Amino acid sequence: MSEDNTEPDIWVLRSGYYECWPSWSDENVVSVGWPIGCLRDLHEEADTTSESKSKIKEKLDEKHDMDKHARNSAAGTIRTVAGIRGSDRNFQQGDYVIILGKPIRGESVIHGVAELKKYRYDGDKTDVKEDAHPYVWDVNFCAKGSVYRSDLEEEFDGSVPKSRQTLIRKTELGQEFISAIKDAIDNCDTVDITDEHFTHSSIDEADLQRYISEHQNKLDSRLDQNTLSREVSVGDDARIDFRGKTPQDDLFLVEVKAETASTKAVDQLDHYKNKADSNRPDSTQIISMLVAPDFNEAALKKAAQKNFLTRQVHLEARFEDVDRDVPTTEPSA
Known part of the structure; x- marks a missing residue:
């Protein structure tokens, strides 16, 4: 007291x-x-x-x-x-x-x-x-x-x-x-x-976000860990769970889901990407990532079509790439 x-x-x-x-x-x-x-x-x-x-x-x-x-x-x-x-x-x-x-x-x-x-x-x-x-x-x-x-x-x-x-x-x-x-x-x-x-x-979504904040090196080797911020506006009322940059100044967007990700989650990330896309320099790219415990097949297919990265977070909070049939391509400029 x-x-x-x-x-x-x-x-x-x-x-x-x-x-x-x-x-x-x-x-x-x-x-x-x-x-x-x-x-x-x-x-x-x-x-x-x-x-x-x-x-x-x-x-x-x-x-x-x-x-x-x-x-x-x-x-x-x-x-x-x-x-x-x-x-x-x-x-x-x-x-x-x-x-x-x-x-x-x-x-x-x-x-x-x-x-x-x-x-x-x-x-x-x-x-x-x-x-x-x-x-x-x-x-x-x-x-x-x-x-x-x-x-x-x-x-x-x-x-x-x-x-x-x-x-x-x-x-x-x-x-x-x-x-x-x-x-x-x-x-x-x-x-x-x-x-x-x-x-x-x-683990709930807030816990996953906190874990990612504390272990961001597990996300992607291209990410500059000094730039990752949480709950960041990407335009109007749109707020992405995480936004960061690569050493080349490419934008890194991460959306986190605590449940199996569906196409709705992919659409949400796409919405945030489009908002951020209108404000980025022409010389940079946007790398978009969806993190979830699991993904349904439709979500994986749609994410691959949009060149979104998908990362599966295990229940003990470890990350690994999600195998998928659609070939992975580099993010478009």
Whole structure:
């Protein structure tokens, strides 16, 4: 809770594209990843808060392949969780966290509500794997679901917070809301969950976009990774999921789908390409790519006819080229 506010802060924390809820529930913790070492040590080594922020961003650039937007978001999140961002913008003992989970059978869930107890840096986890979560808060769970968010929305007329970010502070919510949401979780029917729901099969479009931001080198070797931006306007009200450039200044457009891509997705990408085409220099090309877990045959055929690249993202978030009968040709000028 902030120093000038006796009410605890309330946060909404997503449980990650590598679904963390089972371990959080078992261990009575919440956590975030992007391991770069002990943040408080980095902070104490810096002379100013601004220098501390810069050092953390530099470390993220060194250890994680992500664009500027994703890096800034990650830096803000881990600084908030580690308590080095500013007195009114930090996780603090006594604050509450609403845990927003992945969709289950197509519906979003809230796993529970936790009160923050004590922060710790679990350095051992950084040696395990890239997606380790070393920035940890021990918590006391006030309520555990998991319950469908729509059930709570019916209870509170839409007041249950939504977030596509990893972490968001909800200053407009108060202690009464926490009490009400705990009661609602206790009284709602619990979602029937099996282990299969906590695999990468529950990745949604926002998770895929975030993963691509952090692992853009997996997209295409021609892409200049310093140029990839997310949710970019290509004209009028059209916004492509990703836009970047090659070293030759050719434009790179990427549209992402979390479900099997159909011809409708190809048409959408074509619409964005046409918008961007009207504004590009004559000396450059446009490379268009559609990324999805799978493609139906009609979508693959149509994409090939338009010289669009198709990249299949596996449920564990790996990329590979999609085999197709139609020969691949170079993008037209």
